[in-house]
Amino acid sequence: MRNSSSALARHLPHLPAVLIVTVTMLLPLAVLIIYGFTSFEDGQRTVSLKPLARVLTDSIYWQALGNTVGISLLATLVATVLGTALGWLFGRTDLPKATLLEQLATLPIFIPPFVGAVAWTLLAAPRIGAFNVGLRNLGLPEVLDIYTPGGMAWVIGIYLAPYVMMMVAGALRSMDPSLEEAARVSGLDGVRTATRITLPLIAPAILSGAVLAFTIAIGLFGTPVVLGWAKQILLLTSRIWIAAQAVPPDYAAMAILAIYLIALSLIANGLQRWLLGGRSFVTVTGKGFRPHAIALGRTRGPCLALVGFYLLLTVAAPLAILIAACLSTYTWSGRFTLGNVAEIAGSADVWDTLKNSIWISVVSASITLVLGLEIAWLANRTKLRGRRLLETLALVPVSVPGIAFGVGVMFLWLHAPIDVYGTAWVIILAFVGRFTAYAIRPIGASLMQVHPELEESARVAGYGWLRTLIHITLPLIRPSIVASWILLFSIFMTELSMVVLLYSANTRTFSVLSFETWSTGIFSVLAGLSILQLLVGASIMLFVRRLFGSRALSNS
Amino acid sequence: MTVALQQVTKRFGNTTVIDALSATFRSGAISVLLGASGCGKTTTLRCIAGLETPDIGRITIAGLDVFRSEGGLSLPPERREIAMVFQSYAIWPHMTVRENVGLPLRARGADAREQAAAVDRALALVGLADFGSRMATQLSGGQQQRVALARSIVRPTRVILLDEPLSNLDAKLRIAMRKELKALQRELGTTMIFVTHDQDEAMSLGDEVFLFHEGRILQQGEPQEVYHRPASRYVAEFFGKTNFVDAVAAPEGDGRLALRTNQGELAVIDAPNGATPGPVVCAIRPEAWRIVEPAGGQGIRGRVRERTFIGDRQELVVETALGPQAVITLGYHAAKAGDEVALVADPQRIHLLPGQADA
Numbered sequence: 001m002r003n004s005s006s007a008l009a010r011h012l013p014h015l016p017a018v019l020i021v022t023v024t025m026l027l028p029l030a031v032l033i034i035y036g037f038t039s040f041e042d043g044q045r046t047v048s049l050k051p052l053a054r055v056l057t058d059s060i061y062w063q064a065l066g067n068t069v070g071i072s073l074l075a076t077l078v079a080t081v082l083g084t085a086l087g088w089l090f091g092r093t094d095l096p097k098a099t100l101l102e103q104l105a106t107l108p109i110f111i112p113p114f115v116g117a118v119a120w121t122l123l124a125a126p127r128i129g130a131f132n133v134g135l136r137n138l139g140l141p142e143v144l145d146i147y148t149p150g151g152m153a154w155v156i157g158i159y160l161a162p163y164v165m166m167m168v169a170g171a172l173r174s175m176d177p178s179l180e181e182a183a184r185v186s187g188l189d190g191v192r193t194a195t196r197i198t199l200p201l202i203a204p205a206i207l208s209g210a211v212l213a214f215t216i217a218i219g220l221f222g223t224p225v226v227l228g229w230a231k232q233i234l235l236l237t238s239r240i241w242i243a244a245q246a247v248p249p250d251y252a253a254m255a256i257l258a259i260y261l262i263a264l265s266l267i268a269n270g271l272q273r274w275l276l277g278g279r280s281f282v283t284v285t286g287k288g289f290r291p292h293a294i295a296l297g298r299t300r301g302p303c304l305a306l307v308g309f310y311l312l313l314t315v316a317a318p319l320a321i322l323i324a325a326c327l328s329t330y331t332w333s334g335r336f337t338l339g340n341v342a343e344i345a346g347s348a349d350v351w352d353t354l355k356n357s358i359w360i361s362v363v364s365a366s367i368t369l370v371l372g373l374e375i376a377w378l379a380n381r382t383k384l385r386g387r388r389l390l391e392t393l394a395l396v397p398v399s400v401p402g403i404a405f406g407v408g409v410m411f412l413w414l415h416a417p418i419d420v421y422g423t424a425w426v427i428i429l430a431f432v433g434r435f436t437a438y439a440i441r442p443i444g445a446s447l448m449q450v451h452p453e454l455e456e457s458a459r460v461a462g463y464g465w466l467r468t469l470i471h472i473t474l475p476l477i478r479p480s481i482v483a484s485w486i487l488l489f490s491i492f493m494t495e496l497s498m499v500v501l502l503y504s505a506n507t508r509t510f511s512v513l514s515f516e517t518w519s520t521g522i523f524s525v526l527a528g529l530s531i532l533q534l535l536v537g538a539s540i541m542l543f544v545r546r547l548f549g550s551r552a553l554s555n556s
Numbered sequence: 557m558t559v560a561l562q563q564v565t566k567r568f569g570n571t572t573v574i575d576a577l578s579a580t581f582r583s584g585a586i587s588v589l590l591g592a593s594g595c596g597k598t599t600t601l602r603c604i605a606g607l608e609t610p611d612i613g614r615i616t617i618a619g620l621d622v623f624r625s626e627g628g629l630s631l632p633p634e635r636r637e638i639a640m641v642f643q644s645y646a647i648w649p650h651m652t653v654r655e656n657v658g659l660p661l662r663a664r665g666a667d668a669r670e671q672a673a674a675v676d677r678a679l680a681l682v683g684l685a686d687f688g689s690r691m692a693t694q695l696s697g698g699q700q701q702r703v704a705l706a707r708s709i710v711r712p713t714r715v716i717l718l719d720e721p722l723s724n725l726d727a728k729l730r731i732a733m734r735k736e737l738k739a740l741q742r743e744l745g746t747t748m749i750f751v752t753h754d755q756d757e758a759m760s761l762g763d764e765v766f767l768f769h770e771g772r773i774l775q776q777g778e779p780q781e782v783y784h785r786p787a788s789r790y791v792a793e794f795f796g797k798t799n800f801v802d803a804v805a806a807p808e809g810d811g812r813l814a815l816r817t818n819q820g821e822l823a824v825i826d827a828p829n830g831a832t833p834g835p836v837v838c839a840i841r842p843e844a845w846r847i848v849e850p851a852g853g854q855g856i857r858g859r860v861r862e863r864t865f866i867g868d869r870q871e872l873v874v875e876t877a878l879g880p881q882a883v884i885t886l887g888y889h890a891a892k893a894g895d896e897v898a899l900v901a902d903p904q905r906i907h908l909l910p911g912q913a914d915a
Contacts (some may be wrong), residue, residue: 176646178644179648181605181633182646182648183645183659183663184632184633184642185605185634185636185639185705186659186660186663187634187659187660187663187664188659192663196569200650201648201649201650440857547671555610
């Protein structure tokens with residue numbers, strides 16, 4: 001009797017976590033499946049393949065599927081080639097200023113896809129694009145057209161390259177350099193060592209990076225709409241949005257298209273698992289490896305130029321064109337004005353939506369962080385039954401493309417008896433549900449590095465579990481907590497693909513305002529809004545880092 | 557085959573890791589490069605392998621230049637006809653044991669049957685005959701060590717370089733592998749250059765030991781030679797415990813020297829070559845002291861301060877007017893802390909450190 005009551009007492013505090021995981025993560029996906037495989041007739045919902053049949057027989061949806069797969073694969077190719085090259089340069093060679101350049105090369109991740117797309121419109125749209133104007137002035141043909149499948153794949157790909165880069169550089173850094181040296185001593189020359197030893201060893205990392213890039217690419221909404229709308233190159237995500245705009249909304253099509261996206265993501269991840277067969281060659285032995293960089297020699301110049309060109313295309317040129325456009329009378333006419341800045345500063349709409357974005361992001365990031373912390377802690381530090389299952393379930397939504405998850409959240413709350421749909425809470429619940437994994441992974445990883453004996457010795461010394469948590473555990477894992485919060489916040493500030501389905505007149509976010517401004521075609525104001533979004537995001541990140549992240553722990 | 561370095565210097569940034577080093581490593585022998593970490597021993601090995609490029613100097617293997625700063629010759633590792641065993645074993649995790657061991661042959665386009673036979677032979681020599689089809693990652697540390705060794709002997713090479721290959725094994729296995737390695741080298745007659753920081757390993761394995769310090773070789777020679785006749789205080793201390801006793805050497809006739817301390821005469825020894833009367837430092841190994849009854853009036857008087865019983869032997873610290881002396885006696889010798897004793901040094905085993913009276 002004492003046993004069962006104490007077991008209950010131990011489990012009870014974690015009931016809210018279980019509930020939140022169920023409501024924010026599992027129910028949306030369940031409801032999504034229900035909507036996809038039932039139909040509503042004569043006031044009754046019955047199991048039916050009608051929605052699926054309708055989508056399968058409509059050629060526009062096949063086209064959307066083809067576009068999504070084709071463009072995403074092409075974008076993945078761009079991201080993988082660029083990312084592997086950059087990762088190798090930073091992780092394995094004596095490229096000068098590599099540390100600084102590598103940090104710069106991760107910046108594209110923090111540029112919202114929508115903003116990147118807007119900037120690239122200004123850079124390479126037919127006729128008005130800055131690059132095309134440049135070509136025209138040189139008397140060359142204006143060959144660049146960003147409003148094509150190739151153009152879309154290019155823009156998506158260059159902004160996804162840093163994900164591949166980080167994985168490849170990480171794998172190369174944790175690879176024992178003597179594996180390569182042993183090959184040289186055994187008689188392989190530099191090229192054969194690279195192809196027969198290094199490449200097979202980092203292949204799992206490249207593959208993981210490529211699969212990640214692909215799953216992000218298929219779920220993108222802002223980029224494909226901004227770049228594909230002009231020539232009506234529509235992807236699954238664009239089609240979901242169009243179906244949501246229909247009167248009445250075409251819920252069945254939305255559900256099936258969302259399931260398409262989930263299926264694509266599952267196929268990509270399944271393929272990766274099958275190819276790897278559970279193997280990872282990267283052997284982290286914890287021995288101090290001599291960082292023995294490969295000398296680039298005469299190719300150093302071209303390699304530096306490649307990195308510089310990448311930064312120019314993803315960061316410098318987009319920022320420059322946005323600033324130029326924001327300060328010009330019309331798009332970038334060459335006549336400069338502060339009119340757009342004044343218009344933005346004087347617009348109540350701008351400040352209201354910005355306020356919405358900030359508070360929704362702060363609240364969502366904080367809830368997500370606490371939930372992620374609790375789940376990571378339960379999984380790594382307790383012996384409660386079902387702890388690993390809880391963690392696994394909480395990691396599911398991250399492989400569901402954002403807009404598909406948004407569809408599920410929308411369906412769940414649309415007809416719910418409590419008033420969530422139409423309030424900011426539906427957005428917050430969607431954020432928490434989809435992104436808790438982003439907190440669980442880094443926090444779990446750093447919890448694993450904190451030896452349990454550090455906590456046990458605090459307990460022996462007389463601290464209760466709560467004081468141990470507050471005074472020992474949390475300070476030790478603080479870097480990962482701060483980093484997770486900042487990452488979540490910056491994602492939430494710019495999130496568009498879920499918000500675009502869930503916002504209402506009172507809960508428009510800043511990214512929605514930007515999207516509306518794009519559809520009205522006022523690019524100067526849009527450029528200004530994009531810059532404002534980057535500035536606000538960057539300054540809050542710096543503020544939080546200064547406030548909580550300054551006292552770095554030297555030996556953790 | 558003989559490996560020779562002439563005036564080799566290697567700098568990393570402003571630090572000189574190898575400083576105008578010259579050495580010859582004998583053919584068919586095990587040469588051990590010994591020293592504390594950062595002394596340049598591993599860099600020397602990597603320069604021989606071609607994994608590092610010296611700034612100046614010349615390196616020859618079997619009389620052929622593999623590196624010469626004059627003329628800018630530097631053969632890449634794959635053309636030096638060497639084998640190397642790495643500290644981390646460097647077993648390729650994406651290959652089976654057979655594929656790992658066979659790579660040096662495949663790299664040179666040996667035919668398949670020849671390859672298979674050579675791999676079988678190498679695996680049998682290291683006792684892994686039945687492990688060929690395993691993935692390399694399924695092996696224990698000791699087995700991976702053997703795979704690395706098999707890979708280094710799968711084809712005849714001019715020299716096998718070993719970079720602390722035993723340091724990641726546990727103590728028992730390390731000692732067993734030491735013996736196996738030496739037996740293997742005797743069987744194959746290969747030239748081996750072996751890097752370690754462990755003086756026991758150096759002495760038990762090496763035909764010749766090269767003691768490194770700050771990028772230079774302080775002393776080289778057979779292990780017994782280096783142990784019993786260290787060239788300097790640093791060498792003496794690196795090779796186990798040594799007591800240093802200040803004394804004045806006075807000629808006794810017949811080419812003998814009397815060593816006198818302020819506590820009386822230490823011993824009368826045969827004057828070593830080049831020894832001159834005057835102040836000297838005597839290096840006395842702990843086992844060279846003998847404990848006698850103080851009542852006899854013989855030896856240096858002292859009192860036992862500490863005693864550590866090991867079993868077959870015991871280590872004592874005896875406080876004397878010449879400073880504390882480490883003494884090793886047999887385990888059954890009755891001694892306890894606080895005992896009054898006298899110490900007598902074996903005259904055969906007192907080594908005079910040259911020209912270092914005040915060092």
